[in-house]
Amino acid sequence: MKTLIAGYQKFRREVWPHDKDHFEALAKGQKPHTLVISCSDSRVDPAAIFSVRAGELFVIRNVASVVPPYETYGGYHGVSAAIAFAVINLEVERIVVLGHEHCGGVAAAMARTESPTPFLSQWVSLLEPAIHTCSGGDPLAVECESIRLSLGRLMTFPFIAERVENGTLQLIGAHFKISDGTLSMLDPADQVFKRVGDTA
Numbered sequence: 001m002k003t004l005i006a007g008y009q010k011f012r013r014e015v016w017p018h019d020k021d022h023f024e025a026l027a028k029g030q031k032p033h034t035l036v037i038s039c040s041d042s043r044v045d046p047a048a049i050f051s052v053r054a055g056e057l058f059v060i061r062n063v064a065s066v067v068p069p070y071e072t073y074g075g076y077h078g079v080s081a082a083i084a085f086a087v088i089n090l091e092v093e094r095i096v097v098l099g100h101e102h103c104g105g106v107a108a109a110m111a112r113t114e115s116p117t118p119f120l121s122q123w124v125s126l127l128e129p130a131i132h133t134c135s136g137g138d139p140l141a142v143e144c145e146s147i148r149l150s151l152g153r154l155m156t157f158p159f160i161a162e163r164v165e166n167g168t169l170q171l172i173g174a175h176f177k178i179s180d181g182t183l184s185m186l187d188p189a190d191q192v193f194k195r196v197g198d199t200a
């Protein structure tokens with residue numbers, strides 16, 4: 001905990017004096033431009049990758065950046081609730097599904113091992129269609145196909161399909177390589193991930 005306290009004190013000392021006005025404005029309400037659905041993996045931090053300030057991204061993190069199917073029966077649909085809040089209440093302009101290299105959640109789905117509790121194996125079983133599509137067993141291919149799968153599932157949410165069709169919401173797939181810090185984005189024209197240039 002000492003590390004976290006020291007980090008907080010560094011924030012108060014070095015960041016807060018510069019961002020005080022920014023946070024005071026944010027205290028009146030948030031207006032993030034983008035919803036990012038990312039993995040919980042500690043090595044993949046959307047705010048760091050996209051160099052954004054507080055208030056810019058609404059972030060949902062879960063194991064393997066999974067978008068669950070649109071379901072209307074009662075239950076505790078935490079991911080779907082956050083998606084609905086970002087799209088309907090906050091009116092984000094885009095949704096980025098951010099997968100990554102060496103994803104342990106994707107690896108667990110591919111290994112089909114039973115987890116000590118039902119939570120993990122049941123959750124990552126949502127990636128089965130992506131594993132089925134990538135018969136070669138290449139983890140990178142499954143990571144990328146999982147992103148395509150999640151983007152497809154987003155379109156099964158009626159309030160998302162409606163906004164994509166009228167041009168007020170954009171869906172984007174992205175894959176981050178931890179080993180070299182590069183980002184690739186899904187080209188909707190040919191459904192291939194292509195590396196984003198390092199300069200504008």
Ligand SMILES: [Zn+2]
Nearest residue numbers: 039041103104
């Ligand atoms: Zn992951």
